[in-house]
Amino acid sequence: MNNCNPQKWSLLIASILLLCANINSFAENNKEHKFYKDSLITLREKGKLEDALQLTQNNVDEVIKEFGLSSIRMVIPLIDRGKIRLERQEFGMGAEDFKQALRIMKNSTGWLYPDYAVALNYLISCSLRLGHFQSVKPLIEEVELIFEKTIGTDNINYSHTLFNKALFETLAGNYLDAEIHYFEAIEIAKNKTDLQTYFREYSIYEVYLADLYIQQYRNTEAIHILKFLYENYKNQQLNNSSDATRILLLLGDANRKIEHFPEALFYYNQYEAQVTRLLGEEHNAHAVGITRIAKVYVQQSKLNLAKALFIKAESIYKKDETEKIRRLLVLLDLADVYIHLGNYALANQHLELAKELGSSSSLPLHNILLTSARLNILYGRFIEAELQLSELLNIMERSHMERSEYFAKATEMSVHLNIMLGRVDKAEEVLNREMTLLNTIQLEESVSYFKGLITKGRIIPKKYDDRSVVNSSLIKQKEIKSESYLKGLVTKGRILPVKTKTEIAGSVFKSDTTLIYINELLSRAKILEAKKNYALASELLTNVEDMVVHKFSKKHHVLIEIYQLQGKNLVGLENKKEALDYLNKAINVCDLLNINNDKILYLSIQKAMAEIYMSDNELDKASALYEQINYKSLENKLIKTDFEGDIAYLYALQGNWKEAEEMIISATQERLVFYRETLNYSSEDEKRLYLQKTKTLFDHFYAMIYMKGEESSGEMLSHCYNLQLEYRDFFLTEGQKRKQQLLAFKKERLDQGYPSYLNKMYSLKSNIATLNYMSTKERKEIGVNYYNVMDRINNLEKVLVYAADEYEVATEEAINWEKIQRKLEEDQVAIEIIKLKSIEAKESKYIALIIDNECAIPTIVDIGETNFLETEAYFQYSKQTTPYSRSLVMKSTKGIADPYQTFWGPIQKVITENQKEVFICADGVYNLINLNILKNRETGKFLIEEMDIKMMTSTGELLLDKKETSDEKNALLVGNPIFNENKYVSKSENTRTVVDASEDDAALEFMLDPLPGTEVEVIESSKLLKENGWEVEALMQEKATELFLKRMKKSPKVLHIATHGFFINELPNSISNNELLRSGLFFSEISKRNQRDAKEIYSSEVDGILTAYEAKEVNLDNTELLILSACQSGLAEVTDGEGISGLQYAFRIAGAETIIMSLWSVDDFATQKLMTTFYKKWFETGDKYQAFKEAQLVLMNEYKKPYYWGAFVMVN
Structure with a gap:
């Protein structure tokens, strides 16, 4: 020791002292970190999130002071603070913490650092809650790549990735995939942690799984999970934690979905009290609670209470720029309340603000479309409303969201709109499709079915409380060899197939009294009323009324609609006194709910009452009621003009003819403008149905002409003539224009190398015509939903007309x-x-x-x-x-x-x-x-x-310029189709007639005689035409086909058809009420009808019956003359003022300029002579009308009886 260098010794002593100091410092730091972590856990468990946030803030400040903002040591403190903010539902601020942590790691360790994936997972969770839907998908993929290249997926942090994937799929509406991901996340978390840690950190996965079930109406399962978790939280003294607080909220949601309102309010109030105590009344979490309570109030019709809470919630969200989505949803809730209260201006104001907030979000905002459609219906903008509802229903069907409340509301609204537009059949089809979701179905038990479920990952654990979750990924891979094994798993409760959408809805709605079910029944009653089945509708409404009163009270907003509809039914049943009682009850409910008395709902009830008074000649009562009605400010032109029509008619009944005439003329003119603005892009079928449904105003006008008769004023008579012109122009002239525009569009598209889709629309129309003459059995064999086919036709026609975009309504001068x-x-x-x-x-x-x-x-x-x-x-x-x-x-x-x-x-x-x-x-x-x-x-x-x-x-056709046709003289003559395979022989073999031999539910069959005389007619007429320099094509026997006419590319200048024709006043077993399907011509394919397979007939689009419905699409653009040498080809339905049925109308739309047709079954030989004489005279004079008249006069001299010479008429 003495030999030791003193300098070295001193250095060694100093090093040892420094080492001891560092060891002591490290120990102290560890103690501090452990104390910090334990404190943070304790604060979180007790729900003291304000203190927890302050603790994490202090930690961040200390690290910044010692190491700086960019130090890698900042990562953990930032993640801790972000997690607390996430628990506090401060998603925007939490996201900023995670972004900062990611920036630090990117500039130091790089993105493959596992903590980078941890921070990124939390950022994804915040983004999803903020509605940043599409932007997170690449982030999830990045997290998975990090785990794959570093620590793998068999770790606790990967459970968070699976949770985020589940949350993403939930928002996308892919509930099945979401459920699988939740179970995978839960399984990892349970396997990688102890029980206490699982409940403190990861049981939130099960909370969100329950939320998914609530969205699917699987409320029993959701409540089971939530109550089980809450009991465990209480046992571990975690009932003040943020997760436990969220459970209270979801228990409220689950009970609200099944309309157990007292239970829902109990849990919501508990949630609100806890959040208020922990975070205060101005916090976002508080806004969440009062919004839920307000939703209950809306369902209970406590509209003003709901409004106050929604306003409060919106003011809270408004303070946080990151909470745009939740603020948007509250704005739409407010808009819904204002609609109920009749304040459409405020509703629209809130809707527009919501749209502005939603413009930057990629989240599917179903509420915006739903609210927009509802307001558009109220304002009379039916086309926009229909497009929005169609888009919404399609989005939700693609996303498998048929069990959501939005889907039910959109369906209900679609039914209502279709009834308003006169499409009762379509309304019924929409409702039936929805009601199918309300019926429980039995699961198939075949082994292939269960194997399919396993292959698709549709087998999930049934138990939630036994801590042993079946590994779904292993189940999917398991080799299943026996059916009994699979059935055993189900029987023992080991696995449960994911419920189909029908079962999910059915389990909730079957035999229940929820508002969704009540509204479905109300829609059914509306359809029955529209079909004039008043007794059945009235009985159903009585039952629905009992449900509402028993469940809610006598002042629920649904009762207004029930009472109003009941009033209409009772009028139909001629029980006007009781009808007035129900309408008064509807008014009373409006008053109790403070619904504005100058809005559509209130006014329509008063209008119905006034109409009853008028029909009973109680004119003073009707007049007093109309004086109270402020209809002039209505933006819905349809309803406004209806009011004016009623009041004008009342004036007429009172003898105030000057005021009556001024008002009715003004109203009908305004209505015509409305039709032009709203129906230009409707399909022809939809236009026809809508005009029939909304013709009450015109009924009033014509009734006033009826009352005055020959004493009607000049203004009324002038307007009456103009209305006739306008109405026919609405169909005939516009129909001709539309066809030309679509053909021009088709040519342009084909020139550009793209399909026009016009031929597809024509094919679908042929499909409908073919189905119309089939039996129910044949239709089932084909397996086609004809309502869907008609829907496709209408949709195609509308979008093609939009695409052609040739309409310029404002520039067209009205006809007079x-x-x-x-x-x-x-x-x-x-x-x-x-x-x-x-x-x-x-x-x-x-x-x-x-x-x-x-x-x-x-x-x-x-x-x-x-x-x-x-x-x-x-x-x-x-x-x-x-x-x-x-x-x-x-x-x-x-x-x-x-x-x-x-x-x-x-x-x-x-x-x-x-x-x-x-x-x-x-x-x-x-x-x-x-x-x-x-x-x-x-x-x-x-x-x-x-x-x-x-x-x-x-x-009005006198105003049309003569159509320019080519100088080419070409004619097509069709005659003597093959009918001889029919066994029926008539009493008069020389007469063209048709016998209907069908039964109600069978395919419509016709007994058709051979027509040898028509072959002579065609041959003789062809000879005359050829002699006068015409190019002639003659089709007879097997060549006389429907197919040839449909595919005819070149329009002949003369088309001469000699065959059987028909007009059926009432078509049995019909699939459509379109008049054009009830008249037509027969061709050779009809003879093989019974030998052909129904599917083959349907797919070929040819059955040998060319209906007027199909005839509109035949190429007759250059046809100057059409001769229908067929029995009853000139007949049409005896309608009032419409003139839009029958072959005459159809072939005019197709392009034929002049038409010769018959009104009764025609004698062959007389017809041959008439036609050959006509052609001769025509070639001599060049005047079709004069030639036809002279031919009839020639025949009249030979056959005195008009039967022989007068069957044919020339039109135009």
């Missing part, structure tokens, strides 16, 4: 009678026949409006009562249309209707002697008669001999 007048010569008149009805349709009559080139206003002619014209008069007329009738020369006319005097006499009286050319548009029974065959007893002449009667689809 004065413009027609300017087209008329001195010897010409134009006539619109109109069938008028009284408002209750118990009385009706026919009038004619006549204009010439000098009249100041249209002249009105009262033709006669409908009942007489359509029965006795038509019966006398029809005697001339059979070959067996005797002459109509009568010795005595007393008591017998003279068809000439009945149908033409009143008109003849106002036409001057020099007015010999008459353009006439028929309506009602006039569609069934040929005016030319009416015989004037005084002169002994038929009308064809006295005047030039020119039938028109609309007198």
Whole structure:
């Protein structure tokens, strides 16, 4: 020792002392870190998150002071502070902590450091809660890559990754995948930790699993999990922790979903009290609680209480810029409350603010679409509403969210909208699809079914409380060899197949009284009422009313709709006194709920009451009620003009004709503008149904004309004529334009090398027509949902018209009678026949409006009562249309209707002697008669001999320029299709007629005679055409096919079809109420109908029946003349003022300029002679009308009876 260098000794002593000091410092630091961690755990367990946050803040400050902001030592303190903020639901601030920690690691250790994955996992959890949905997917993939390249996935931190994946799939609506990930996360956490650590740190996974079940309406399972966890928390003195607090919230959610409101409020109040005590009343977590309580109040119709809480919650979220999504959702909840209260302006204001907040979010915001659609319906913007509901339902179906409350609400709204638009069948299909989700189904027991579940990962553990979770990944890989093994697992409760969406809904809704189920029943009642099944609807509403009153109270908002609908049903049942009682009850509930009395719901109830008073002639009561109604401020033009129509009619009943006429004319003009603005892009079917559904206003107008008759004012008569023009223009002219626009769009698309989808729409229409004539059994064999097919047709037509984008509504000048007048010569008149009805349709009559080139206003002619014209008069007329009738020369006319005097006499009286050319548009029974065959007893002449009667689809067609057709003279003649395989033989082999031999539920079958005479007709006509330089193609027998006409690329200048035609007034077993499906022509394919497979017929789109529905799409763009030499080809439904049914209308849409067609079963030989004579005269004169008239006169000289020469009419 003495030999030791003193200097070295001194250095050694100093080193030892320094080492001891460092050892002591390290020990002290460890003690401090352990104390810090223990303190943090204790504070979290006791729910003292304010103190916990302060502790983590102090730790951050100390590390910054000693090591600086960028030190790697900052990572753990930042993660700790971020975790506390995450527990405090301060997701934005927590995310900033995790981002800072990630930046430090990226600049020091690099991104492969395992703690980088830990911080990234927490950042993902915050982002998902903030609604940053799509941005997290690459982050999850990055976390998985880090674990794969470093410590692997068999560690506790990877459970957090699985939890985030589950949360992501939940938000995406992929509930099955979410459930699997939750179980995988739970399994790792339980295997890698002790019981105490699991409950303190990782049991939150099970809490979120329960939340997933609540979203799926699996509330029993959710409550089981939550109560089990809460008991364990209490046992471990963790009941003040943030996780335990969240359990209280979710127990409230689960009970609210099944509408156990007292229990829900009990848990929500516990949650709120705990959050308020721990975090204060201005904290986001407090806003969460009061929002939930407000939702209960909405369901209970405590709307003003709910409004106050929503406003408070929104003010809390507004202070936190990171809480945009939760603020957005509260704004939409407020909008919903304001809609209930009738304050649409405030509702719209909150909706717009919500849209602004949601513009930067990638989260699927179903509430925005739902609220937007609801307001659009209230404002009368039906097209926008339909598009939004369609988008919403499609999004949720793709995301398997059919069991969500949004889906139920969207379905209910879709049913309501379809009923409003007149599409009752579609409404019923939508409702039936939803109701299917409310029925429990039995799981299949086949081994292949269970293997499928395992392969897809659809087997999950059944037990939650035995600490032994089945490893789902191992189950999926397990070799299953026997069915008994699988059944044994289920029987023993070891595994449970994930419930299908139908079971999930069914388990909740079957035989229950939840609001969703109540609303489904209410929708069913609406459909029954729309179908005029008033008794059944009324019975159902009585049951629903009992449910609501028993469950809630007598002042629930649903009762308003129930009472209002019950009132409508009772009016239908002619029990008006009780109807008024129910409507008064609806008003009382509105008043109790403080619903604004100037909004649509309230006003519509008052309107229904006033209508009852008017129908009972209690005009003073009706007038007093209307004086209270502030309808003028309504933004919904449909409802506003309906009110004006009612009030105008009331004025008329009171004798205030000046005010009545001014109001009704103004209202109908405004309605027409509304139609133009809203229906231009609707499909034709939807347009037709909507106009039928919303025609009450026009019924009032025509009822006022009916009341005044020939004393109607000039303004009313002028407007009446214009309405006829507008209505037909709405279908015919616009239909023609639409077809041309779509064809132009198709050509442009094909030129660009892209499909136009137009042919697909035509194919779908052919599918519908084919299905319409099949039996129920055949339809089932094909397995096609025809409602879906019709829906696709309507959707395709709308989007194609949008794509063509040729409509410029504002630039089109309205059509009117004065413009027609300017087209008329001195010897010409134009006539619109109109069938008028009284408002209750118990009385009706026919009038004619006549204009010439000098009249100041249209002249009105009262033709006669409908009942007489359509029965006795038509019966006398029809005697001339059979070959067996005797002459109509009568010795005595007393008591017998003279068809000439009945149908033409009143008109003849106002036409001057020099007015010999008459353009006439028929309506009602006039569609069934040929005016030319009416015989004037005084002169002994038929009308064809006295005047030039020119039938028109609309007198508005006088304004159309003559269509330019090519100079090419080409003709297509089709005749004598193969029908001889039918065994039926008629009594008159030379007559073209059709016998329906079908039963109600069978395929519609027709017994069709062969038509050898039509072959002669085609051959003779072809010969004449060829002799005059025409290029002729003749198709007969097996070549006379429907397929050829449908695929015809080149439009012939003349198309001559000689075959059987048909018109069916009421089609049995029909799938659609479209009138165009009830008339058509037969071709050769019909003879093989019974030998062909139903699926093959459907897929080929050809069954040998070309309906008017399909005929619209035939290429007749260059067709100057169409001859339908077929029985009943000119018949159409006797509708009132529509003129949109039958082959005439269809072929005009297709492009045919002039049409010759028949009104009754035609004699072959007479028809041959008529047609050949017509062609000869046409080639001689160049005038189609004159040639046709002369041909009929020639035939009349040979066959005296009109049956032989008068069956055919020329139109346009």
